[in-house]
Amino acid sequence: xxxxxxxxxxxxxxxxxxxxxxxxxxxxxxxxxxxxxxxxxxxxxxxxxxxxxxxxxxxxxxxxxxxxxxxxxxxxxxxxxxxxxxxxxxxxxxxxxxxxxxxxxxxxxxxxxxxxxxxxxxxxxxxxxxxxxxxxxxxxxxxxxxxx
Numbered sequence: 001x002x003x004x005x006x007x008x009x010x011x012x013x014x015x016x017x018x019x020x021x022x023x024x025x026x027x028x029x030x031x032x033x034x035x036x037x038x039x040x041x042x043x044x045x046x047x048x049x050x051x052x053x054x055x056x057x058x059x060x061x062x063x064x065x066x067x068x069x070x071x072x073x074x075x076x077x078x079x080x081x082x083x084x085x086x087x088x089x090x091x092x093x094x095x096x097x098x099x100x101x102x103x104x105x106x107x108x109x110x111x112x113x114x115x116x117x118x119x120x121x122x123x124x125x126x127x128x129x130x131x132x133x134x135x136x137x138x139x140x141x142x143x144x145x146x147x148x
Contacts, residue, residue: 036060036067037123040113041095059100059113061127064134066100068111077102079134086141088112098124098141117143 040059060067066082068075084101091097092114100111115124125143132140 036062037126039115039124039127041116057113059111061123061130063130066102066111066127066131075104077104079131082131082135082138083108084139085128085131086139 038058038060040057042056042058055070057068057070060069061079064079066077066079068077081103082100083103084099086099086101088097088099095114097112097114100113102109102111117124128140128143131138
C-alpha cells in the first residue's frame with residue numbers, strides 16, 4: 001500500500017513539473033526566416049474589405065512586436081501597446097480562445113485566436129512573458145496547465 005501511495009505521489013509531482021514548465025526550462029523555439037515566432041493555430045477571420053470573406057489569419061511575435069498576418073496583409077503592433085491578454089471561456093478541441101487587446105492608430109482593437117502551445121513549442125507562453133516585460137501595467141492572464 002505504501003509503495004502505491006509513493007508511486008502516485010511521484011507521478012503527481014512529475015505531472016505538475018511537466019505541465020508548469022518553468023521559464024528556464026522552456027525550449028525557446030525556432031523563429032521563421034523573418035525572426036517571428038508563431039503563437040496561434042491558423043484561424044479564419046472576417047475581413048469586410050474583401051467582400052465579407054473569412055480569411056486565414058496567423059499571429060506571430062518577436063522581441064518587440066505582435067504581428068497579425070492575413071494573406072498579404074501584415075499588421076505590426078508594439079508589445080508595449082498591448083493592454084490585456086485574457087482567456088475566454090469558450091473552448092474548441094480542448095483549447096481556449098485568447099483575446100489580445102491593444103491600441104493601434106488611436107483605436108482599441110482585439111485579436112482572438114487559439115494558441116499553439118505544446119510541451120515542445122512554448123512560443124505562446126514566451127509571448128505572455130514578453131508582453132508582461134514590455135508593458136508591466138498590462139493585464140496578462142497567467143498560463144498554467146489549467147488555463148491551456
